[in-house]
Amino acid sequence: MTMTTSARITVVGLGTGDPDQLTLGIWRRLQQAERLYLRTERHPMVQLLKENAITYQSFDHVYEAKDSFPEVYEAIAAELLHTAASLKTDIIYAVPGHPMVAESTVQLLRAQSAERGVELTVLGGESFLDEAFNRFGFDPIDGFQLLDAGTLSAGQLRSSMHTLIAQVYDTYTASDVKLSLMEVYPDDYEVVVGHALGVAEEEIIQTIPLHELDRIEGYGNLSLIWVPRSDRADLRNRSFERLHEIVQILRSPEGCPWDREQTHQSIRKNLIEEMYEVLETIDDDDPAAMCEELGDVMLQVMLHSQMEEETGTFTVYDVIQTLNEKLLFRHPHVFGTTEAGNSEEALQNWEAMKAEEKRRKGIKAEQQSVLSGVPRDLPALMKAYKVQKKAAKVGFDWDNINDIYDKIKEELQELQEASGSNDTQHTLEELGDLLFAVVNVARYLDIDPEEALTATNRKFYQRFAYIEEQLRIANKSFDQTDLLEMDRWWNEAKSRT
Template identity: 65%
Template sequence: MSQTCAPITIVGLGTGDEDQLTLGVWKKLQSVSSGQARLFLRTIDHPMVSLLTANQIPFQTFDSTYTAHGTFEQVYESIADQLLAAAGEQSEEIIYAVPGHPMVAEYTVQLLKERCGKQGISLNLLGGESFLDQAFLRFGFDPIEGFQLLDATRLNRYSLNPHLHTVIGQVYDTLTASDVKLTLMDVYPDDHHVVVGHSLGVSGQEEIVEVELHELDHLKGYGNLSLVWVPRSEEDSVHGRSFGRLHEIVQILRSPEGCPWDREQTHASLRKNLIEEAYEVLETIDEDDPDHMCEELGDLLLQVMLHAQMEEEIGTFTVYDVIATLNEKLIRRHPHVFGSNKAEDADEALMNWNAIKVEEKRKKGIDVSQQSVLDGVPRELPGLMKALKLQKKAATVGFDWSEAHEVLAKVEEELQELRQAMVSQESSAAREKLEELGDLLFSIVNLARFLKVDPEEAIAQTNRKFVKRFSYIEEQLRLRGKSFEQTDLSEMENYWQEAKKVTKLDT
């Protein structure tokens, strides 16, 4: 662009009532009639257009641009390009009129602000009444209480804060209103009350309707001048779904005014709870019970919250530091997702993960070459799980069997050694039986690995099967009015064989 480019002035047409149009903007619009300027409207769909027509003020609109492009971003880019081109082709001032205020929800204005300076074009802005002015007035809330303005086309649950009044603009049609409803329902109850405003401040056209959230897209009349207001809320039904509320509750429980039991807990006293709650979650997975899983995952999360709260109380870290650390780690260890690396399959993704872990250790000053291949296996893992992880780590450097039948032979060898220990009369027999039984279990885990079976899952399934069959025996005795003391082993064995048939039919 040359330095002889025409200046661009952006004016706000206000919310639609001509009585609300500022005097300065009106004078600027009138200059078009004298040939001093050329007027462009973003859209003809605005009540102020009738005033322009009545006063014979000529204008062009960009409505055809909306139909020529598939997304709003493309539309706004095209409008900015056309205005910049017009400024370079003529000497008279370019006036670009937008609904409301130029600096409120006008992406084309942001594009022009960014580009005019680079292309040597003078840019001026004249404010008009924003739709927010009418929203504050007509909805009747004070923004000092806490307020956020959100774009319906970019709405997501993470931008919603129930503690603030929320006004959602750009609700152009019923489809957009439906998207807004679904997003709000991630945070608010279905029957939460919201307010819809059409053409606020425009005489004869204004409509304000309060509805329950699930009815939001059932209303008619959505258009360029439609807003949705979600009043701020302190209701438990709303905040009960937020992470912040969970953090607050745990703080209260640990406070001097909170629960005496929670106050007394330490990392050590809660240690077993963390393990137990994790296993209860696993149980719900095995049961395929989503409702129970939801509850047990909450109990497990509570353990995390309590441990983090204890550290927050002494100033080391907070649960938000835990979250930040996790977020950073997930992004750092997934360069094939958040970066430029590639991973065609799960194995390649795992290789990336392990390589990054090694690099992280180096940055911490850890000499990886001096570490054992077996390092990194948690000390407190359950025995079968720990054996499996140790074997997998040893296998990465070639210390492994070649075929499953070799492992099976090892199982038989360990079983024979256990038999020998069982008949031993030496003083060390008890310790020898312990060691040989451990060796046998370790070799069975190795066999499970070659069979691609998780030993923990295998034993868990057998445990469940045992409980089910033993419960059958108990039920049969109850039906016959008998106790275990009145029953011999052969009778119980008969019921056990029946249970095997019944459980096989169930599966």
């Protein structure tokens, strides 16, 4: 649709600062402008405007008046639109570089101009990218990304791509960039800092190790950082994509024969074993071992996901998406409007959102057992603890702990009687009843029975290891000692812990 309004804003790019690179068409626009606005006066081309007596108005005062860059850009766009619409005039708005490269004000104008009745035209200009490709000497076809220093995060970084980081206005920004880069790259990785690229007598290009990024001077409006791409194995191996690729290769016809043969069922037990090995590292407070064992658990997730990817049902990225969406949905007190002042309220929100998920899936809560949701294959002790907690929530619980102690005595008596018979099945059942009652005591005391028994197992290992050590010192074997001597060493071990 052709606009009939006479309110117009034409955005032009001032280029990187070299007058010889300014296009003839834009130079004529600047000369003929009745109303010329500059986003900032801090640009080499401003000297050319002054030499040719071209009048202009800059928005540098807005930077000083606002607390953040987004506020600055909103204010500039608002003033430009208001001036053009109210005066029904033509405005030339000049920005550094190319108007469509790292120019938030232009994006705001594009989004708001139509509804304000202002016709917007965006013309070109040499981008700092042109000079970066030229002066740094890399081809973006090899893989390239442009990132904003103000919003940079480690998750955006890809070592396999050339990375340009713009908007590095000062040393503080450079320091933040350094910290993000160090999450992916080693401290001595070489990066390149460029100031005023392509501007005669002002250009500075420095190659430095990453850890010195905030120790050099000269950062300003025309500064950027280049992180060269790399195929280094240590960098590739830090990426999730590389892990996915490796597992795909292992399962491929050219991969590992053992990995190709595995199914969900054949490696089912591996997942359980790996989880227990992680728990062991947690109990041992061994971060290095924990790092390795968590990787083994992740491998199991990758293998199961890869098997499904091969059949076309889902990929590991579907697993990640499902998890992310679940976390967002179940934390309305973090990502929504619900509030939670403590962990108990947060847990209530979690449970409420879980119930909402089931409702959306067509699962009617009133038709489900109170005990539903407890995994079928949990270890028995852990499962007993969970089902008791669920039953207690609806009032099916002991009045006080003394009643549970009485129940333990009753179950112990029944176990003693059953063990005197030849009925193994009955004895098994009575032992289970006794263990179940003991779990009730743990729940009543708010102690996880799995953790309690794990601690006792660890204590037993330590004390028994002391007995073995004493046997070695005495140059004895177990068949050369007796229970009395072992019990003495056991008590010595108890006194040491």
